[in-house]
Amino acid sequence: MSVAAHGDTAAAVANYIFPNDLHVHWSLMIVLYPYITGIVAGAFIVSSLYHVFHIKELKPISRFSLLFALAFLICATWPLLNHLGHPERAMSMMLTPNPTSAMAGFGYIYSAYMIVLLLEILFLYRPTVVALKEQASGFMRTVYGILSVGSDNVSEKALKLDHKIISFLAAIGIPMACVLHGYVGFIFGGIKANPLWATPLMPLIFLLSACVSGIAGIILAYTLIMKFTGQPLDVNCIRTCVKFLWGFFILDFVFEMLELFSHFYMATHHWHTLETLYSGPLYVSFWVLQVGVFSVIPFFVLMALSLINWNDKVIAFFAPLVSVMILCQVLLMRWNVVVGGQLMSKSERGATTFHPQWLEKEGILPAIIIMVAPLVILWILGKVLPFWQKDDPAAQQVG
Amino acid sequence: MIDIKKEIQKDRRAFIKNVLGGTIAGSLLLVIPAGAALDSKLPEQLPGMRGDDSVFTEKKFVFIVDVTACIGCGSCCVADKNEYNVPDGNYRTWVERYIIDDHDEVFVDSPNGGLDGYTEPRTDIPFPVRDTFFVPKLCNMCEKPSCVQVCPVGATYKTEDGFILIDKDRCVGCGYCIQACPYSVRYLNPLTRTADKCTWCYHRVRKGLLPACVNVCPVHARKFGDLNDKTSEVYRLLREPHVISVLKPGMGNKPALHYLGLRREVV
Numbered sequence: 001m002s003v004a005a006h007g008d009t010a011a012a013v014a015n016y017i018f019p020n021d022l023h024v025h026w027s028l029m030i031v032l033y034p035y036i037t038g039i040v041a042g043a044f045i046v047s048s049l050y051h052v053f054h055i056k057e058l059k060p061i062s063r064f065s066l067l068f069a070l071a072f073l074i075c076a077t078w079p080l081l082n083h084l085g086h087p088e089r090a091m092s093m094m095l096t097p098n099p100t101s102a103m104a105g106f107g108y109i110y111s112a113y114m115i116v117l118l119l120e121i122l123f124l125y126r127p128t129v130v131a132l133k134e135q136a137s138g139f140m141r142t143v144y145g146i147l148s149v150g151s152d153n154v155s156e157k158a159l160k161l162d163h164k165i166i167s168f169l170a171a172i173g174i175p176m177a178c179v180l181h182g183y184v185g186f187i188f189g190g191i192k193a194n195p196l197w198a199t200p201l202m203p204l205i206f207l208l209s210a211c212v213s214g215i216a217g218i219i220l221a222y223t224l225i226m227k228f229t230g231q232p233l234d235v236n237c238i239r240t241c242v243k244f245l246w247g248f249f250i251l252d253f254v255f256e257m258l259e260l261f262s263h264f265y266m267a268t269h270h271w272h273t274l275e276t277l278y279s280g281p282l283y284v285s286f287w288v289l290q291v292g293v294f295s296v297i298p299f300f301v302l303m304a305l306s307l308i309n310w311n312d313k314v315i316a317f318f319a320p321l322v323s324v325m326i327l328c329q330v331l332l333m334r335w336n337v338v339v340g341g342q343l344m345s346k347s348e349r350g351a352t353t354f355h356p357q358w359l360e361k362e363g364i365l366p367a368i369i370i371m372v373a374p375l376v377i378l379w380i381l382g383k384v385l386p387f388w389q390k391d392d393p394a395a396q397q398v399g
Numbered sequence: 400m401i402d403i404k405k406e407i408q409k410d411r412r413a414f415i416k417n418v419l420g421g422t423i424a425g426s427l428l429l430v431i432p433a434g435a436a437l438d439s440k441l442p443e444q445l446p447g448m449r450g451d452d453s454v455f456t457e458k459k460f461v462f463i464v465d466v467t468a469c470i471g472c473g474s475c476c477v478a479d480k481n482e483y484n485v486p487d488g489n490y491r492t493w494v495e496r497y498i499i500d501d502h503d504e505v506f507v508d509s510p511n512g513g514l515d516g517y518t519e520p521r522t523d524i525p526f527p528v529r530d531t532f533f534v535p536k537l538c539n540m541c542e543k544p545s546c547v548q549v550c551p552v553g554a555t556y557k558t559e560d561g562f563i564l565i566d567k568d569r570c571v572g573c574g575y576c577i578q579a580c581p582y583s584v585r586y587l588n589p590l591t592r593t594a595d596k597c598t599w600c601y602h603r604v605r606k607g608l609l610p611a612c613v614n615v616c617p618v619h620a621r622k623f624g625d626l627n628d629k630t631s632e633v634y635r636l637l638r639e640p641h642v643i644s645v646l647k648p649g650m651g652n653k654p655a656l657h658y659l660g661l662r663r664e665v666v
Contacts, residue, residue: 016495016506016507016508016509018493018509018536018582018583019488019490019493019509019511019512020489020490020577020583020584020585020586021583022488023488023586023587025574025577025578025587026574026578083573083574084571084572084573085570085571085572085573085574085587085591085592085593086570086571086572086592086593087571089552089569089570089571090571092551092552092569092571093551093552093571096552096553097551097552097553098550098551098552098553100547100548100549101548101549101550101551101552101575102549103549103551103573103575104551104552106551187575190549191545191549191578191579192545192579192581192650192651193545193578193579193580193581193650194578342578345583346580346581346582346583346666347507347583347666348666349507349666
């Protein structure tokens with residue numbers, strides 16, 4: 001398409017979109033859905049690094065990251081339900097699923113993962129809950145009674161069994177976390193009609209960016225909570241997190257670029273539509289923001305933080321900062337994939353535009369509410385179950 | 400006149416009664432038209448459909464659009480909108496105008512989906528026009544439909560006679576089928592909040608009638624029929640050595656919508 005040749009008429013040449021493609025059907029809510037599940041999967045992996053792979057430095061945040069994952073997992077379905085034309089029929093996906101549909105698996109995968117996560121938290125906190133129950137009275141005593149599932153047995157034998165169960169749950173949790181988010185990538189990657197989505201690398205990229213956003217979310221939440229509650233930060237833990245964050249981000253960023261480069265190099269007719277998209281409507285949000293500002297800069301900051309032996313203050317300052325940038329990078333990536341993919345009309349001759357509104361049903365305000373909700377839930381969870389070992393009356397017994 | 404006057408004079412009350420009775424009875428007939436009976440009075444457009452309540456597994460319906468015949472009048476779009484009350488801004492069928500200038504630049508537009516017809520020529524073509532034609536679009540009724548594959552609840556399904564239909568009482572309105580359709584023939588109906596699209600007028604075909612758009616096309620650019628009926632026009636067209644293709648064959652969806660005289664510029 002020699003677009004430049006005709007000056008003003010270029011828009012006409014390049015801009016025929018199918019009449020039904022004017023509207024972007026999957027907007028902010030579907031941007032948030034993979035973002036939230038990604039944070040869940042990533043946070044769980046942080047916890048598993050300690051519980052399964054015995055990365056001792058991560059012990060301070062190993063339990064917090066599970067509660068962090070739970071808080072976000074509880075909200076993972078909210079954007080979906082808000083998006084559906086008929087949310088009251090949502091359960092049909094589980095009751096009468098269509099076996100050939102990628103989407104039909106979500107209910108099962110989500111529920112299975114929720115069960116594993118809840119069980120792991122219940123077992124992990126059992127001695128804590130038993131101890132707290134003894135101290136509590138009234139309503140909270142009932143709550144702890146429910147959470148202990150009727151078992152007050154904290155003998156050494158019982159705790160040993162608990163520990164085995166926790167290790168098992170954490171171990172099966174890893175592939176499940178990978179499935180949860182790899183699967184979300186497949187929901188997009190399996191749509192052959194959309195050249196920006198249809199790539200076998202999509203599940204992998206989604207999974208890696210999930211790990212990245214989860215670790216970044218944990219670093220940010222941990223440092224902020226410590227700062228605002230005036231507690232000492234375990235900088236060694238942050239250093240280890242930063243190293244893992246850098247490692248996962250190298251893979252994530254490299255695969256994102258490789259995917260694009262492969263399209264560019266193979267230059268099938270798909271590339272010609274992708275090319276106009278990346279150089280046009282997605283230029284700022286992809287090249288400038290996602291790649292330039294929020295990938296390249298964090299990449300070097302993380303490298304510097306990982307390779308050079310900085311003092312604690314530098315780490316404590318830059319680690320949350322770079323985590324914010326990484327969280328932005330992943331959010332931008334979700335936006336560029338989900339919304340970007342729909343901007344391009346299937347006419348292969350042009351792109352539509354999309355500007356989210358503040359107050360519409362799937363607008364910016366509902367999106368903010370849905371992103372704040374997990375933090376509120378996390379705060380409530382923190383009132384019931386202590387995040388940190390030092391607040392735990394049964395800390396010495398916890399594995 | 401004299402007779403009527405005599406009648407009126409004989410018994411004015413009885414006369415008024417008769418007139419009123421006749422009027423009421425007559426209008427009742429109009430109000431209760433007994434739809435099925437009227438349908439069967441229309442001539443059968445698809446031979447062998449009437450009185451056949453079985454699944455049409457013996458039939459293989461295809462749709463053929465003759466690109467060389469379409470004049471872009473938009474009658475098909477109007478008929479379609481009337482048949483289904485399609486909400487404004489959504490299109491079950493539409494007509495695209497292609498213009499190719501002598502620098503081989505392709506200009507495509509479809510204002511309001513071609514609903515108003517193409518009565519005015521485009522004035523923004525920088526070079527002399529080499530060629531121009533119209534391409535009507537509608538559901539491709541794929542043999543391997545992506546929409547059916549991805550629907551999480553089975554609300555979009557393929558009938559045994561090859562039609563892809565939507566059960567609006569089951570559809571959850573997730574929009575996955577809209578993303579999956581390579582031809583963008585689907586939209587989310589704002590009134591029902593469910594997915595919607597062209598059905599090739601399944602309800603008409605079942606009664607032996609042609610799809611509404613085929614019925615109204617003044618130049619016979621839209622053709623519909625049974626490929627297993629060797630006397631049908633579609634059978635003849637697809638057997639004879641015409642220039643016939645489908646849209647986006649590389650997608651592997653195997654559409655049952657064929658285009659006669661399709662040009663390589665058409666996507």
